[in-house]
Amino acid sequence: MEVVEEGSGMSKEPSAASPLSDRFVLASLFLFVLVDILGFSIVLPLMPYLSSQFSLSATSVGLLQSSNALAQLGAVPFIGSLSDQYGRKPLLLLCVFGTFVRILLSFSEFKIKYN
DSSP, X not given: OOEEXXXXXXXXXXXXXXXXXXXXXXXXXXXXXXXXXXXXXTTGGGHHHHHHHTTOOHHHHHHHHXXXXXXXXXXXXXXXXXXXXXXXXXXXXXXXXXXXXXXXXXXXXXXXXXX
């Protein structure tokens, strides 16, 4: 099957991705989403303890739990415009790296405070 671009008069063969690379990409994305959700939700079982320890009101606990979603709501348009400028893959890699650093910092802080 040939793809013809308008106005160029030239034809290009479509590039076929190997099934192995497709599986690797899907597995990588699945793993990233899993780690991101775990990083977000790992603190949820600790919320009753933390709220009593720091004497937080129910409103404060609700705001803490929704802060991640609110931050995403504010950051998505900005990251979308950066994605238009620099491409999807560099921004995805930057976000994966940022999530990795966030999880490392949160676990190291928890280890330092509670040991």
